[in-house]
Amino acid sequence: MSLRGRKIRVHDMSLRDGMHPKRHQITIEQMKTIATGLDDAGVPLIEVTHGDGLGGASVNYGFAAASDEDYLRAVIPLMKQAKVSALLLPGIGTVDELRMAADCGIGTIRVATHCTEADVSEQHIALGRKMGLDTVGFLMMSHMASPQQIAEQALLMESYGAHCIYTTDSAGYMLPEDVSERVARLREVLRPETEIGFHGHHNLAMGVANSIAAVAAGAARIDCACGGMGAGAGNTPLEVFIAVCERMGIDTGVDLYKVTDVAEDLVTPILDFPVRIDRNALTLGFAGAYSSFLLFAKRAAAQYGVSARDILVEMGRRKTVGGQEDMIEDVALDLARAKAAA
Amino acid sequence: MNKIKCALIGPGNIGTDLLYKLQRSELLEAVWMVGVDAASEGLARARQFGLKTTAGGVDALLAHVAADDIRIAFDSTSAYAHADNARKLGALGVLMIDLTPAAIGPFCIPPVNLAAQLESRTGNVNMVTCGGQATIPMVAAVSRVQAVDYGEIIATVSSKSVGPGTRKNIDEFTRTTARAVERVGGAARGKAIIIINPAEPPLIMRDTVHCLTTDEPDQAAITASVHAMLAEVQQYVPGYRLKNGPVFEGKRVSIYLEVEGLGDYLPKYAGNLDIMTAAAARTGEVFAGEMLAGRWQPQTSAAAETASKTKELAT
Numbered sequence: 001m002s003l004r005g006r007k008i009r010v011h012d013m014s015l016r017d018g019m020h021p022k023r024h025q026i027t028i029e030q031m032k033t034i035a036t037g038l039d040d041a042g043v044p045l046i047e048v049t050h051g052d053g054l055g056g057a058s059v060n061y062g063f064a065a066a067s068d069e070d071y072l073r074a075v076i077p078l079m080k081q082a083k084v085s086a087l088l089l090p091g092i093g094t095v096d097e098l099r100m101a102a103d104c105g106i107g108t109i110r111v112a113t114h115c116t117e118a119d120v121s122e123q124h125i126a127l128g129r130k131m132g133l134d135t136v137g138f139l140m141m142s143h144m145a146s147p148q149q150i151a152e153q154a155l156l157m158e159s160y161g162a163h164c165i166y167t168t169d170s171a172g173y174m175l176p177e178d179v180s181e182r183v184a185r186l187r188e189v190l191r192p193e194t195e196i197g198f199h200g201h202h203n204l205a206m207g208v209a210n211s212i213a214a215v216a217a218g219a220a221r222i223d224c225a226c227g228g229m230g231a232g233a234g235n236t237p238l239e240v241f242i243a244v245c246e247r248m249g250i251d252t253g254v255d256l257y258k259v260t261d262v263a264e265d266l267v268t269p270i271l272d273f274p275v276r277i278d279r280n281a282l283t284l285g286f287a288g289a290y291s292s293f294l295l296f297a298k299r300a301a302a303q304y305g306v307s308a309r310d311i312l313v314e315m316g317r318r319k320t321v322g323g324q325e326d327m328i329e330d331v332a333l334d335l336a337r338a339k340a341a342a
Numbered sequence: 343m344n345k346i347k348c349a350l351i352g353p354g355n356i357g358t359d360l361l362y363k364l365q366r367s368e369l370l371e372a373v374w375m376v377g378v379d380a381a382s383e384g385l386a387r388a389r390q391f392g393l394k395t396t397a398g399g400v401d402a403l404l405a406h407v408a409a410d411d412i413r414i415a416f417d418s419t420s421a422y423a424h425a426d427n428a429r430k431l432g433a434l435g436v437l438m439i440d441l442t443p444a445a446i447g448p449f450c451i452p453p454v455n456l457a458a459q460l461e462s463r464t465g466n467v468n469m470v471t472c473g474g475q476a477t478i479p480m481v482a483a484v485s486r487v488q489a490v491d492y493g494e495i496i497a498t499v500s501s502k503s504v505g506p507g508t509r510k511n512i513d514e515f516t517r518t519t520a521r522a523v524e525r526v527g528g529a530a531r532g533k534a535i536i537i538i539n540p541a542e543p544p545l546i547m548r549d550t551v552h553c554l555t556t557d558e559p560d561q562a563a564i565t566a567s568v569h570a571m572l573a574e575v576q577q578y579v580p581g582y583r584l585k586n587g588p589v590f591e592g593k594r595v596s597i598y599l600e601v602e603g604l605g606d607y608l609p610k611y612a613g614n615l616d617i618m619t620a621a622a623a624r625t626g627e628v629f630a631g632e633m634l635a636g637r638w639q640p641q642t643s644a645a646a647e648t649a650s651k652t653k654e655l656a657t
């Protein structure tokens with residue numbers, strides 16, 4: 001099927017999901033520079049918050065270099081055309097933080113739940129909608145539920161007032177067919193005016209292919225991260241996706257050369273290490289574990305003398321979901337004890 | 343032996359599990375189960391246990407309070423309903439043990455501040471949240487050794503054990519728990535996180551407590567305090583277990599817990615619900631012990647109001 005002429009919007013994640021490989025230490029200055037570059041390149045949506053969303057600052061997920069409010073107040077006034085979004089995970093952040101972010105001038109709020117627990121998002125989605133924000137429901141770890149279950153959960157979020165529903169491959173586990181099935185099912189059940197989005201991780205190098213599959217099945221918003229930032233092996237790399245869209249005639253409105261320059265000149269220099277498919281990031285995708293677990297597993301592995309891969313496989317085996325970073329040290333301690341006993 | 347008579351308001355999962363626990367009590371006798379739906383399974387079950395029941399709500403109970411000598415009421419309805427229930431029963435001198443998020447009365451975490459509630463002669467105590475009951479004893483175990491700048495708790499519960507009320511207002515959980523981590527746990531600043539996990543078979547409740555101490559942690563003293571607190575909680579929740587820790591890294595102290603329920607009415611994995619009903623039953627028993635010994639008289643709500651007004655004027 002030709003996708004020529006299809007219009008979609010890309011949503012940049014480098015300043016939110018990209019906070020994970022930076023241990024949430026991106027400075028306000030770096031945020032301003034990168035966001036300005038993306039705005040100038042025509043990226044229509046840019047997410048800015050702690051990697052785990054509003055209120056994510058914690059021992060469990062890490063404290064950021066600045067508060068969500070400071071980041072948002074620094075970036076939003078500089079945007080000429082791009083709208084800034086914030087992420088919120090009920091159970092971590094609350095409506096208090098949503099109100100704060102709205103006061104800072106965000107255009108979009110994205111409310112994220114595990115893919116089977118959409119009913120915890122009612123108060124946040126309803127408030128986002130009531131405040132006139134573009135409101136998105138974000139179903140994480142979508143590989144853990146069937147297309148039908150995803151559709152049922154999406155209908156709940158739509159009923160609370162969401163304008164757009166995402167099927168989110170938080171573990172970078174899904175293959176193009178998995179994405180197509182989920183997006184197609186969403187397109188069947190949701191109202192025609194409700195948009196569908198896809199958020200990928202590149203742990204099995206499927207970020208771009210999965211995103212194209214999503215567009216082909218009817219998705220109109222695609223999350224990408226400039227310079228391949230993002231948890232695990234990064235999100236769908238923005239500049240690569242834009243190049244592929246250009247070849248296929250998909251209209252993103254983004255200037256390819258400008259985003260490649262932002263990636264090369266602004267993003268790459270701030271990385272602490274190359275975000276790539278190393279054995280641990282690959283394990284995330286293979287075992288179906290939440291991509292943000294990567295650095296925590298590496299740290300616990302070094303501290304307790306066990307393998308990060310073993311930790312991640314065990315996290316997958318325990319069917320952990322997004323936000324269970326606390327279980328990484330717990331698993332590492334269990335593995336170290338088992339090793340000592342052996 | 344003489345027992346203190348009590349009423350249970352709300353015949354849902356929590357009320358029913360609590361009833362199972364009260365049936366074993368040597369100090370408490372459940373006499374009434376109060377609901378609002380005559381067809382409710384919970385009311386039928388309570389009748390099988392020999393309780394008097396009404397579907398007429400608290401209003402239908404009021405006339406029987408004096409005749410049946412009801413001294414304690416456990417409320418597991420909703421925050422909204424509790425405000426009304428507390429006012430009506432409080433006026434009759436009934437001690438309210440509040441399992442809703444209403445938190446009209448002071449927070450009660452039995453091994454930490456139940457004794458203080460007895461002294462305060464409050465007529466209403468609030469049982470915080472499941473995550474609070476599971477974690478705040480450990481925050482307090484650290485803060486009784488040395489100052490805690492920041493206390494953070496992560497409660498992970500099985501999807502099946504989280505009811506529609508909690509889901510509709512999950513912010514209430516995070517806010518109330520965080521506040522109690524400060525007020526009862528003794529951390530200068532508190533944060534609470536809740537994670538709902540749908541895995542099958544359902545996972546047993548897991549809780550993680552992170553404290554950041556002001557000065558370098560005294561590892562031996564904190565470890566001893568954590569183990570002493572563990573034994574205290576195990577008195578009323580035998581399935582309260584230390585899985586790992588305390589782990590020390592710089593000023594961070596981390597404690598990894600698992601809470602398995604008794605499996606009375608609720609399944610064992612729902613340790614989050616069990617620890618609420620067990621803590622409420624424990625609280626009721628301690629108050630009942632004082633009542634039986636003639637050492638405790640609840641303030642009427644009118645007296646409490648006067649007392650609080652006097653206090654306001656004084657401050």
